[in-house]
Amino acid sequence: MEIPENVKKRLSIPAEEHFYAGHTACQGCGASLGLRYVLKAYGRKTIFAIPACCSTIIAGPWPYTAFEANLFHTAFETTGAVIGGIEAALKARGFKVKGEDGIMVVGWAGDGGTADIGLQALSGFLERGHDAVYIMYDNEAYMNTGIQRSGSTPYGAWTTNTPGGKKHFLERRHKKKVIDIVIAHEIPYAATASIAFPEDFMRKLKKAQKTPGPSFIQLFAPCPTGWRSPTDKSIELAKLAVQTAYFPLFEYENGKYKINMPSTKKEPKPLADFLKLQGRFKYMTQEDIDVLQQWVLHEWEKLKKLAEVFG
């Protein structure tokens, strides 16, 4: 569909599509929306590396690709290493990498491929200082293999290997704070983002593009299939995650923290608003909900403190 120039000018997000219809994501998939924004931000002069995860499938089987950019599919745990290798090759061959007119090298991996099996390669990538962007899309479980827990799965969640049941065998650990692990590497730019706030996400993608060295973005991406949530509620869920401070949006730039959302002046919305829309939390007792709510507020206080002291 042709968009008139005057309308185009008013759009806050580029009208150009580089992610094609016909991809094979489920209805309401947050990850696919995330991919669409990344491609809008970086355009076709981009080299993606994607490990085993839902996005392998979303991109389409050989010989098809939903991407208008080049894409290298790689092994589950290797995203950090592969984008490091690609960047090294581009440099050896004299290409400009990153920046306004350089080639963008983008690692796009799930929470499993980032928080768990790929953590070592991620750490190596961050430490070595490659000019590339690593985006972790966080759907809080291993969806590609059929909804198993990851290090990023929240307390109290049902997954197929924490299925609830008589013994109340639910996830018993809190969500791993991958972004904190990343920040411990003291890279120039790291941020959280959400598919519900595309302008904020686009701005962060652009910042990551302009900042030399490795950048990291943790993108909150609801998964109706794995979360047992209605397919038309993904944006609402992503919004609520931010408003409840369950997944606050913030940036870490050269040692400084900046909270973008929710407002630090107001009380966050109750977590139950977020939980009740999802089947994956239906086995939680009131006690479980309190544990998770407390953890969320505790982490929120910590983040506010960081922003206050290192703002």
Add this chain to the structure above:
Amino acid sequence: MAEYKPIRKVVSGNYAAAYAAKHARVDVVAAYPITPQTSIIEKIAEFIANGEVENLEYVAVESEHSAMAACIGASAAGARTFTATSAQGLALMHEMLHWASGARLPVVMVDVNRAMAPPWSVWDDQTDSLAQRDTGWMQFYAENNQEVYDGVLMAFKIAETVNLPAMIIESAFILSHTYDVVEMIPQELVDEFLPPRKPLYDLTDFEKPFSVGALGTPADYYEFRYKIQKAMEEAKKVIHEVGKEFGERFGRDYSQMIELYRTDDADFVFMGMGSLMGTVKQAVDVLREEGYKVGAAKVRWFRPFPKEELYELAKSVDGIAVLDRNYSFGQEGILFNEAKGSLYNTDAKPLIKNYIVGLGGRDFTVADVRKIAENMKAIIEKGELDVEVDWYHLKR
């Protein structure tokens, strides 16, 4: 073509490998240290530090798995890519070795053969590399430091022609840390022999977006595998041509995948791979003086496997003693297994016996070859094997 005047340098096998990578003008090296490979990558780092190479990106990764992953990324992005490893490191890379061949990337790697743990051992043993037999990598076993150097240069040319990765294998300490004269080739002549890489595909080509390694459904996967096998078959031809060209340019002919040594009128031959074949050749000279009609058959390329050359050899001898510095548990020596299997459907049926030798760095000497010769002679006279697999050094 400039006249070839070799530069003679006394170097270890590892330094020979590093010089070859330098002369091949590699773009990216991603590697992780492990004894006895370490001095290869240290030497390359030194070349960079001394300004002896230009535009070489050295990626100091955090594991061998990532080393191969980074090499794969680099190679997919068009770079001439090199790495080196050994034993546990190679085993950790295993998954990614499939990725390199499956994505048809001509990464070249030196593996320093070292025994697998436990028990810990840093000494020579071929099981590490042979366990990677089915990964779609070509494998060249070097007898000496010269062959390490020549092998790396040829490997780039062969790999980049058939779009498959290649492994050059040298033995721990016996070559990696032993100094010997190596005739190196002046840079401009290497450049003539090995022009810049022309990748099969290049991630920097944005004209027509493409993806590599996407899901292959049952409708297509099978054909992808077949094409790797076709490339392996083509590699035999390319190995012959490149080996011949190397001989014409630089005087060392590698056109044969099995190097035959005094086999013309031999009653039986010793067959094996790598540095132990140096010992065997020396033993053949001694045994010939003692009246044994023996020869040596050094298998240079294990993948692709030189079936045809083996058949020609097998037709002309009564016996083959296969020396394996490796073992496939539950079966037999790996080269023996391959050789025996290759001859089964042919009319060449010499007596073929397996001697397991030198595992984990156990010494293997001329005297050992003589004992094996005595045994081979006896079984050939009798016309039957005593045992099929002989754990030659076993303390009984």
